[in-house]
Amino acid sequence: MTGTAPGDLLLTNGDRPFLPGDRTFPKHANRLESDGKTVTTFIVYDRCEVPTIGSTLIGANFCPKTDVVITSSTDGVNWSPITSVTTSRAQQFFGTVATDASRETVNIAYYSTQNDPLQQHLQLFLAQVAPGSTAVGVPHLLTSTFADAQAQSPILVSFDESFGDHLGLAAAGTGTAGQSHAYVSFTWNSVQGTYVGTTNPDLNNHLTRLDY
Amino acid sequence: MKALKTTLVSTLCGWLSVGGLHGQNTITPPPSAASHLREVREKQNTVGDVPQTGILRVPRAFQGRSVLPAGPLLFLASGEGRGLLEATHHPLAQYLSRAFGGNAEAPIPPSPAMLSRLAAMSSNGRLSSGAAAGTVPYTASAGARFNLEPRANAVLYPKARSWQTFIPNGVAQGDDLIVQAADDFRGNLATDSNWDQSLSGYYVHRSTTADCSVQFEGGLPSFQFQGNTVMGIGDTVVAADPMRNAIFIADLRFGNAAGVGLFRASASTLLNPSLCPNGTHLQAQATSCWEVSPPALVFGQDVADVTGGQPRIAVDERPTGTGAGDVYVVQPTGNSQASGIFLAACTNTLTCSAGAVIRGTDVNSIFPYAQVRPDGLITISYTEMSTTSSTETINFVTCTPAGAPNQPVCGSPTAVVNVAEPLGAFLGGGVVANEPVNLNLGLVTTYPKHANRRDSTGKFTSFLVYDDCKHVFNPGNGATPVCVAAEVLMTLSTDNGNTWSTPVSVDAAAGHHFFPAISTDASTGTTNIVYYTTEKDPFKHEVSVALNPIAAGSTTLGAPQFLTKSLDIDDDPGNQGFFLFSTFIGAIARGNGTPGQSRLYTSFDSTAVSGTYEGRSLPESNNHILLHTF
DSSP: OOOOOOOOHHHHHTOOOSOTTSOOOOEEEEEEOTTSSOEEEEEEEEEESSOOEEOOTTSOEEOSOEEEEEEEESSSSSOOOOEESOOOSSOEEEEEEEEETTTTEEEEEEEEOTTOTTSOEEEEEEEEEOTTOOSBOOOEEOOSSOEETTOOOHHHHTTTOOSOSOOEEEEEOOSSTTOOEEEEEEEEOOSEEEETTEEEEOOEEEEEEEEO | OHHHHHHHHHHHHSSOOTTOOOOSOOOOSSHHHHHHHHHHHHHHSEETTEEOSOOOOOOGGGTTOSSOOOHHHHHHHSHHHHHHHHHTTOTTHHHHHHHHGGGOOOOOOOOHHHHHHHHHHTSTTOSOOSOOOSOOOSSOBTBEEOOOOOSBTOOSSOEEEEEEEEEEEEEETTEEEEEEEEEETHHHHSOTTTSOSOSEEEEEEOOSSOSSOOOEEEEOOOEEETTEEEEEOSOOEEEEETTTTEEEEEEEEEESEEEEEEEEEEHHHHTOTTTSOSEEOOHHHHHHHHOSSOOEEEEEEEGGGOEEOOOEEEEOOOSSSTTTTOEEEEEEEEOSSOEEEEEEEEOTTOOBOOOEEOTTOOTTEEEEEEEEOTTSOEEEEEEEEOSSSSOEEEEEEEEEOOOTTSOOEEOOOEEEEEESSBTTEEEETTEEEOEETTOOSSOOOOOOEEEEEEOTTSOEEEEEEEEEEEEEEOOSTTOOOEEEEEEEEEEEESSTTSSOOOOEESOOSSSOEEEEEEEEETTTTEEEEEEEEOTTOTTSOSBEEEEEEEOTTOOSBOOOEESSOOBOSSOOTTTOGGGOOOOOOEEEEEOOSSTTOOEEEEEEEEOOSEEEETTEEEEOOEEEEEEEEO
């Protein structure tokens, strides 16, 4: 097996850094193009779209605008300019990517707070890159309800569990339009639990699917 | 161990939680801050192998002391506080060595990012030079932001814990003179080109347009006490004397001396644009506005021997009688000589008694709250913490005025109620239990307040409200119990506080109810109980301000009603839940006796108005105000 030396994606693209001190978690997916030889690699990650701001005495910065970005390469050395998966307002994060080989479609899932004026309530979105293209299409809203990332299960409060740091995504199909499925696993708290007789938000693992 | 609870409460009543107290639900996008805060918490909030909701690190200067001071003083004694003040060349930095001596902690400088932020904040263009433009409605669904801070690069830390008062028709017929006080973090971080480095914020409406606009704001000025400069470090409260057209503000003071600063400004001064110009005041304008009458340092003492919690003030608004026009100051404080709830009496022109400890109070007494009955009797409620458990007792005491500066004569405190499950209960080792889940505030703790009503019989009914935990959930495995349902309760006394009724819930709806405030409109006899409720939010996170009135002559609660839409009060940019420590909302009601013409002003924190950061809009914490007429 042969390979290439690791490339410095950040420096190559001259982009702003990953979220400082955070667990920004880049993911990638490969797509075999129609020529049967070319493989396009897509990398998706979260970043701070604007310079981060020093905010606390304990040293943390905060980002006034996170987004999910994508870049692609056919050789792993040269990467396309980084572009946002969406131009929506508010915060997009936990971007993840998976290719449906049957239809050469790249799926990108992420959380977004764009529909909450206070930018706290989450929804789940999925965007796609069509076969042969590297451009991201119009995202699909996968959840009609919201989750509140500030709300936790009482049983987890003391242990400070949370919405985690990533989404799960898998996509596959038969090659026939309408028979491909993109499954997204995500953390959600719209389903209440009961604690000493009192309903309260409860974190659960959820699953949803987009057919295309 | 008990002293630690005092510390804990005081810390969150004040400036900055040195140890990062709060331990729940700070997970919010963007994830950068969330994970960082988690790491900090994991480092700081672990007892043995069991993560806990909150642990306080007591600065070395106060470790082992039986009486511990308010948050601002804890901050000043910490390495983080010293580092920040030195980095900003804050005048308070020069006093730290003397105040804390060999126990002063080594300065911990702010991060480079923080320093960069400070530089941005001290840049030009952040000083408001004029009054808020346009009409600002009183009754918007989120109230009105009640400060003048520019929105671009708004200070990340909140303007919080606001309290307001007003002089009815103080500007013109139908237009009240409104003064709000709050802790304003611009005093910590900005240089004197933007703010006068006082944490004790004031905000004044004096427009002839009867709206909620602010014409000027600032930090209460420094002043001299026995040759020493004392600066405002927050814990700011305000009261009015409509009979004499005067406003009083008190705050904590620090320098080469410490105590409670007490200021008086007449309505005519506050309405005078020469003395109190429009815009954001610096030291010169703050001085001309608030020091026409020389301020007093109440409970003044050597800074090296200081402790003290948040003060409260109350004014005897009667036209005549022993004590009429007097101003009373209460504070949980102490030094090497004495400790407890201190009470001082000041004349309307701020000649004050030395102050004395209320009999029966000690180092375990916190949260004093003073009122003056329409007959001049001084009523004080406070919390007494158990020395053997996490329970608390709410006490009540009456004091007879002697005519300031003579010291009032107080009776013996009586127990109002024993609170088995107080919010923010101390379990020992600095661990705090019964924090309401999903409220990302620094600390939500039981804090009783009361109001007195003169009944048609000429006797008085005292109403006392407090919050506790209705349902405690224990996660097990050694984790700290949390509160899944906080409630507001009301009890009353018709015999001068000797006996009290069985407490009843102010709002039985599902959700958290907390931070009660209470004010009786003497003109109509209506008692207004205001509080936060999460009833509208299934996530128990967003709050609404709610009102439950008690009609004149009645002792029965009415039907709760919402005064605002759902608000976020805990989402300052960067997820500053660690630093959000609202411990109350404010309420004051007055009228002319005609139904429909009484006014209830409520002050509270909200992130309804955004700031902009790098050109992006984000919710930002501000002091708000809301008018309700009845």
